[in-house]
Amino acid sequence: MKAKFEEMAVVLSQKKIAADIYDLTIQTKDIAAHAKAGQFLSLYCKDGTKLLPRPISLCEIDRTKGTLRLVYRVTGENTGTEEFSRMAAGDTIRVLGPLGNGFALGEKKAFLIGGGIGIPPMLQLAKELNCEKTAVLGYRDEVFLLDDFKEVCSTVIATEDGSAGTKGNVIDAIKAHNLEADVIYACGPTPMLRALKAYAQENDMECYISMEERMACGIGACLACVCKTKEKDHHTNVHNKRICKEGPVFDAKEVEL
Amino acid sequence: MGDIKTSVNLCGVELKNPVMTASGTFGSGAEYCEFTDLSKLGAVVTKGVANIPWEGNPTPRVAEVYGGMLNAVGLQNPGIDVFCERDIPFLRQYDTKIIVNVCGKSTQDYLEVVERLSDEPVDMLEINISCPNVKEGGIAFGQDPKLVEAITSDIKKIAKQPVIMKLSPNVTDITEMARAAEAAGADCLSLINTLTGMKIDINRRSFVLANKTGGMSGPAIHPIAVRMVYQVAQAVKLPLIGMGGILTAEDAIEMILAGATAVSVGTANFIDPRATEKIIDGIKAYMRKYQVKDIKELIGAVR
Numbered sequence: 001m002k003a004k005f006e007e008m009a010v011v012l013s014q015k016k017i018a019a020d021i022y023d024l025t026i027q028t029k030d031i032a033a034h035a036k037a038g039q040f041l042s043l044y045c046k047d048g049t050k051l052l053p054r055p056i057s058l059c060e061i062d063r064t065k066g067t068l069r070l071v072y073r074v075t076g077e078n079t080g081t082e083e084f085s086r087m088a089a090g091d092t093i094r095v096l097g098p099l100g101n102g103f104a105l106g107e108k109k110a111f112l113i114g115g116g117i118g119i120p121p122m123l124q125l126a127k128e129l130n131c132e133k134t135a136v137l138g139y140r141d142e143v144f145l146l147d148d149f150k151e152v153c154s155t156v157i158a159t160e161d162g163s164a165g166t167k168g169n170v171i172d173a174i175k176a177h178n179l180e181a182d183v184i185y186a187c188g189p190t191p192m193l194r195a196l197k198a199y200a201q202e203n204d205m206e207c208y209i210s211m212e213e214r215m216a217c218g219i220g221a222c223l224a225c226v227c228k229t230k231e232k233d234h235h236t237n238v239h240n241k242r243i244c245k246e247g248p249v250f251d252a253k254e255v256e257l
Numbered sequence: 258m259g260d261i262k263t264s265v266n267l268c269g270v271e272l273k274n275p276v277m278t279a280s281g282t283f284g285s286g287a288e289y290c291e292f293t294d295l296s297k298l299g300a301v302v303t304k305g306v307a308n309i310p311w312e313g314n315p316t317p318r319v320a321e322v323y324g325g326m327l328n329a330v331g332l333q334n335p336g337i338d339v340f341c342e343r344d345i346p347f348l349r350q351y352d353t354k355i356i357v358n359v360c361g362k363s364t365q366d367y368l369e370v371v372e373r374l375s376d377e378p379v380d381m382l383e384i385n386i387s388c389p390n391v392k393e394g395g396i397a398f399g400q401d402p403k404l405v406e407a408i409t410s411d412i413k414k415i416a417k418q419p420v421i422m423k424l425s426p427n428v429t430d431i432t433e434m435a436r437a438a439e440a441a442g443a444d445c446l447s448l449i450n451t452l453t454g455m456k457i458d459i460n461r462r463s464f465v466l467a468n469k470t471g472g473m474s475g476p477a478i479h480p481i482a483v484r485m486v487y488q489v490a491q492a493v494k495l496p497l498i499g500m501g502g503i504l505t506a507e508d509a510i511e512m513i514l515a516g517a518t519a520v521s522v523g524t525a526n527f528i529d530p531r532a533t534e535k536i537i538d539g540i541k542a543y544m545r546k547y548q549v550k551d552i553k554e555l556i557g558a559v560r
């Protein structure tokens with residue numbers, strides 16, 4: 001039962017959708033058919049001096065066509081993501097996936113919360129969750145993917161500079177709209193995840209968060225990408241779980257942030 | 258042409274080919290068996306294991322550097338008991354040799370692991386006296402010839418399997434350490450472990466690794482590794498396992514020509530989960546191209 005594939009994917013399209021944010025669609029052979037919301041890919045650079053794969057979440061999955069949509073931020077000059085941003089239709093890129101556990105789909109009334117570059121993976125989840133749901137998206141300033149979310153569920157946003165939606169963060173937006181839910185699914189910067197963990201605890205909600213750490217193998221072998229856990233992990237036999245393997249999605253109660 | 262011979266003998270242990278995994282980059286193989294047939298490998302060298310579970314270092318534990326990477330995993334491991342119950346039976350399903358990498362903070366720690374492994378079906382022990390990422394033990398043993406000699410002879414007294422001493426490149430003269438290990442009865446030497454490095458994030462003005470320093474591996478260290486394998490090959494009679502930045506069959510052959518009987522492939526696994534198999538195929542292609550009938554003809558052939 002092979003579950004992960006290493007492939008040369010073909011770029012179908014790529015466009016810039018906000019400052020430094022790129023929207024890439026690739027054709028895969030087997031990966032898309034096996035992929036779930038919340039999983040990610042390892043993307044390899046062509047530049048041989050950049051050895052390690054870049055982990056990028058799946059933003060949309062089309063299992064019948066075998067295509068994947070990835071939305072990512074270029075982090076600076078001479079980076080791997082900058083190399084990716086120069087790709088155009090017809091180019092190929094080596095990828096490994098699908099990796100990680102992904103979100104478990106529930107039926108309880110849900111918040112789908114994304115912060116910054118943590119927003120993209122919430123889109124596929126929004127499409128798959130078959131329940132009452134509201135997307136809560138937090139941006140610094142420039143808004144992206146908003147129309148995509150509005151097509152699949154009710155969506156509220158917050159911006160740090162107040163240029164759109166509620167001024168402030170995602171919790172400010174929830175409060176401003178008097179929203180309620182039973183479960184939180186979230187991806188974003190650690191301070192946001194920390195705040196949501198506390199918010200969920202105060203309001204007696206379930207909370208599932210997608211975590212980030214620097215990776216090397218991406219498949220659970222090297223122990224680079226661990227996070228601290230409350231209980232001893234079954235595999236590692238210490239209080240560490242591998243984000244690339246047991247994660248990236250964890251029950252917020254299980255992990256230390 | 259089925260008549261090329263790729264098998265090598267490492268102090269009595271016959272490997273079907275000279276390619277093995279480098280400790281810490283391959284776990285115990287469970288994650289890679291989806292991509293690579295472990296039965297094709299000369300041996301699997303497992304992640305360092307100690308007498309008790311170790312939590313390892315805080316994250317970030319890895320950083321990319323030009324042509325290489327730094328790691329400061331800090332030898333996180335589940336402890337020898339879980340290793341024996343789970344990882345050894347897993348690896349026994351495959352037709353490959355098992356080499357267990359052993360780490361410790363004190364001589365006693367190492368001896369406990371070696372003793373515990375004495376009745377286990379493993380083929381060799383690789384003693385890591387060269388890990389730069391733990392505060393005590395590890396590398397301290399590998400940077401002083403007297404300590405190398407002492408720990409080697411203590412381990413040799415109780416080990417039931419052939420003992421490989423893994424040398425650190427973070428020394429002035431690696432041949433001194435190699436001679437010390439040989440004098441104390443080591444059966445084999447492996448080199449090199451990682452070179453201590455550092456990366457600073459200029460935007461945040463902080464260290465990238467939580468541990469500040471980390472061990473450098475990958476293609477950028479390959480020439481240093483080749484040089485050290487060559488020097489040690491001239492200094493001792495023991496068989497050598499060469500490693501450091503091997504990405505391709507060409508890199509592996511270079512290491513063998515410099516004097517290595519076998520090679521370990523580490524960081525390359527992160528770049529391509531089928532790296533080991535491709536290197537084995539590439540070595541065979543090289544042998545056919547140059548009509549090398551037996552790989553032993555290549556070992557230390559460049560002097």
Ligand SMILES: Cc1cc2nc3c(=O)[nH]c(=O)nc-3n(C[C@H](O)[C@H](O)[C@H](O)COP(=O)(O)OP(=O)(O)OC[C@H]3O[C@@H](n4cnc5c(N)ncnc54)[C@H](O)[C@@H]3O)c2cc1C
Nearest residue numbers: 052054055056057071072073075079080081212213214321
């Ligand atoms: C599970 C997971 C999913 C992710 N999903 C997305 C996504 O959908 N969209 C997106 O834009 N970003 C995502 N990221 C972050 C993304 O992986 C990094 O921004 C990217 O690796 C940076 O690479 P670079 O070439 O731009 O930077 P460089 O500076 O060239 O990277 C150097 C090294 O550091 C690693 N690195 C740097 N920043 C990060 C980081 N924040 N997280 C992990 N590794 C890092 C790189 O992978 C590389 O190995 C995700 C990270 C993880 C762990």
Ligand SMILES: Cc1cc2nc3c(=O)[nH]c(=O)nc-3n(C[C@H](O)[C@H](O)[C@H](O)COP(=O)(O)O)c2cc1C
Nearest residue numbers: 279280281305328385449450474475501502523524
């Ligand atoms: C992530 C990582 C973990 C490692 N863990 C160990 C270890 O547990 N024990 C050990 O002896 N060497 C360890 N090493 C060192 C490698 O086995 C090898 O000596 C070194 O990386 C050089 O080879 P390479 O350039 O092919 O990776 C580790 C290396 C890396 C990159």
Ligand code: FES
Nearest residue numbers: 216218220223244
């Ligand atoms: S990146 Fe290697 S274990 Fe997660």
